[in-house]
Amino acid sequence: MNLKDRYLLKSNDRWKSKETWQPLIISIILIISLAIMHKGYWEATTETNPEEVWENKKLIKDENNWTITFEEDVGDSITFKGILRTAPKFEVYMNDTFIPGKFSEGEAIIYSEELYGKTMLNVSGMRILVNDDLSKKFFVSEVITIKATLVSNISTFDNNGQLISLEREGWVAETEDISLSSTKDNYFFTTELLILFIGLYLSLNRIKNLSEQTTMIWHLAKFELNQGIRSPRMIVLGVIFTLFIIGMGWLLGDLQNGDPESAFFVQNANGALQQLCFFVFFVVSLAAIGVSVDSFHKERQANTLNILLAKPINRETIVIGKAVGLTLVVGIPALVAQILGLIFMIKAGEIPSTSGIIAFIVCGQIMIFTLVCFQLCFAIAARSGTDVVMYGLGMWLLFAVVWNLLIYAISFAIGIDVTADDFENDPKFQSIASHIGMLNPGYVYQFSVGLLTHRTLAIDLEGIPGWLILLAQVLWPIICLRTATKLFKREVKG
């Protein structure tokens, strides 16, 4: 048998061994194909790199005659797709925002009174003049499509006593030419979700005794909840983290009313909510270590697993049941703490968006499930109780305490000057920090809440697209749970 035949035979065997999950695998392949088509659709119908168009403009200064030209022809209309890099409300021309008659090279325009009430949008670095006030219509970080037309005009301005005639080309658009990219994205996302659900449904239908095993998951979860919630360790941890979250909630609420110049000033309620997410993560991850120590490792020592494994229950069911139960052990007190923290934050400050509040609670519980599964991996694989605690604490330190140092180190290694003033506002640094943040369940929680405080999912948060945040939110718990079940199956296999 040659190498190709052997490979085909092996692939065939592997495919057959995944019989239960074949529909889900097929649906994921379809989704990936659809995502590529989705990307292709935007590439084909819009200009997805507005910055390049903007950068290719030419400013020719020929004594008193200056010209600004683009590679495109005047009268050309292009639909651009990009991110609103700045808040449109700060880009509306008002009589106190500029000096009429002054030339702005950044915006490639001569300020005049005609501009009052118009908005100079920053679409992925490209400036497009919209003949309307867009404040409260569009918001920073939203991904939009905008059909702009290249126009030309001639005007003069005073350049340090010298009268300059500027023949200027510029992009203009009307409000009705702008739309959120999610109006189209939603068709793709809905189809993708539908395919995913069909694949998942068909796969779940192939699982033997699914309803019995689901009942057993709940049976095991209730048992874990009853055992765990009454443990002295959990009571102490629960009280501590509730007080901590309440305190931080109140503080973040109060900081919204503080001095805007202060380093600790919190701009709005949604921002405060995002910050509260981190503090929830900070204490809840510690509680996840506390409860997971008691699970598989201690059970193995006490020989309770042998009787459990002899019962008509799948190994996966045992892990899922325990994970759900331990999530409830941490999640119920955390839910109380989250609600109390929110109440205190709202009392001292403003009310965050409803979608943000829901995301804060729901994504918080998903984050707890993820952390519990993560810690269960250690509890299953570790050889001693000390190992479980040490690995858990190591991860907690990494995720909750020294993560920023890690980002600084990586940024420094790839050439970003992390000693410079205001380096944290450097888009390159932000993009690196956000992308690395996807590897930290705490940051994924923060980003998810940040994303869901917006009215659309077509958002770019510090260089991270909304779909990537949602994908990370979904993948983290699945990967952690899958790893835990795989480790458990390997352990009990002997």
Add this chain to the structure above:
Amino acid sequence: MGKNLLRIENVKKTYRKYNLFGKEISKFSALNGLSLNVEEGQIYGFLGPNGAGKTTTIKCIMGILETDSGNILIDGMNIEGNGLYFKNKIGFLPEQVGLYGRLTAKESLQFYGGFYNLDESEIEKRGKSLLAKLGLEKDSNRKVNEYSLGMRKRLALCIALLNEPEILVLDEPTSGLDPRGVKALRIVLKDLNKKGLTIILSSHVLTEVQEICSHVGIINKGKMIREESIDRIRKEVEKKSIKLLLKVKKFSKENAKELSKDKKIKDIKQKNNGKHEEIILKLKEENIPWVTDFLVSKGIKIFSIEPQKNSLEEIFLKETGDD
């Protein structure tokens, strides 16, 4: 002959240890092609020295461990892929009884019963009857961590019997029990067997196996060495000579010569321990009365007569190569 209920065919199992990153760091071969047969209604004793593979075999039967190769068939059906179905038909008592200490006996039964699709009232009814049968009724509301080892074993047996299994598998069931506990367990097991339950038990206490079991399988180094009914072993032993240790007084060399002349005695050894004369005779079991008659007729005082090794132990040691 009853129907074949459990059949193990050429099962192999190797234990592997991995480090945190999934790399194999050591392995140990526990079962090397083990085969055995258990028929319906038998009490099957599973004998073997420490490390022979008894517990591994039991864990493989229970689906706690996965085999590397070979088949385990119950009622002619392979348990691989049907593990959950068969676990409903088997009860299991592990050697190290691990129960949740913070639960009471009643709560433990409710918890474990929940895995058998039994409703709470049915679990309570069955549990009550089992607790009464095993003498735990009065302690049913006490927490398990207040129980003695014997009580825990009895509770674990209740849990094993809760699903009214067809086969009961017990791993070293008497280890750690006092003689009273052993006797009580023996009575319960015999009673359950009379009601039709097939029992498989592993043990290294040979007298216990001899007392309870109807069939014996001896394993060593992960392989079945011998499978036989107890009756057949008994008959075999009866045909063979046994060693008899006598503690007597006034036993002379002439008496020894006289005894050894007779063909009934195959060997005779004699020593003085200061207090008594010790005589070790090799003879058939049926000739013991003849020996005692002889000694009494010669006016020799007999303080004790005891077989030096019991029959099964002799076979066990011979088969496992330790004699």
